[in-house]
Amino acid sequence: MDARFAEPLDLDAMAAAAGFSRYHFAREFRAAFGETPGVYLSRRRVERAKDLLAAANLTVTEVCMLVGFSSLSSFIRRFTELVGCSPAVYRRRVVERGGPPPIPGCFVMAWSRPGTAIEDKAAGHGSS
Numbered sequence: 001m002d003a004r005f006a007e008p009l010d011l012d013a014m015a016a017a018a019g020f021s022r023y024h025f026a027r028e029f030r031a032a033f034g035e036t037p038g039v040y041l042s043r044r045r046v047e048r049a050k051d052l053l054a055a056a057n058l059t060v061t062e063v064c065m066l067v068g069f070s071s072l073s074s075f076i077r078r079f080t081e082l083v084g085c086s087p088a089v090y091r092r093r094v095v096e097r098g099g100p101p102p103i104p105g106c107f108v109m110a111w112s113r114p115g116t117a118i119e120d121k122a123a124g125h126g127s128s
């Protein structure tokens with residue numbers, strides 16, 4: 001979950017990957033981590049969103065989609081619940097405290113997407 005937080009993960013797929021039924025997986029996960037898989041995943045997504053909001057010149061909507069939320073309203077609601085303020089207010093506070101200069105959004109978007117055919121060819125994976 002930590003490595004694939006931005007992907008559309010669901011309980012059935014995670015349970016299957018662990019070799020458990022969905023109910024057994026959910027029980028064991030909660031026993032190990034103290035929260036349900038869904039709560040854990042959304043918290044990890046919000047943690048990553050905080051990093052992007054503080055360091056990247058991306059819109060709140062772009063951050064929302066990059067970290068794996070499919071709904072802007074659910075992202076804002078969960079972010080506010082966990083952080084205590086909205087994503088826009090969080091970013092403003094980071095800037096007011098003299099946070100790092102934002103990384104241009106185009107760099108973040110290029111870095112976070114899968115490799116391109118040109119990159120694959122340069123790495124020797126393309127056909128000649």
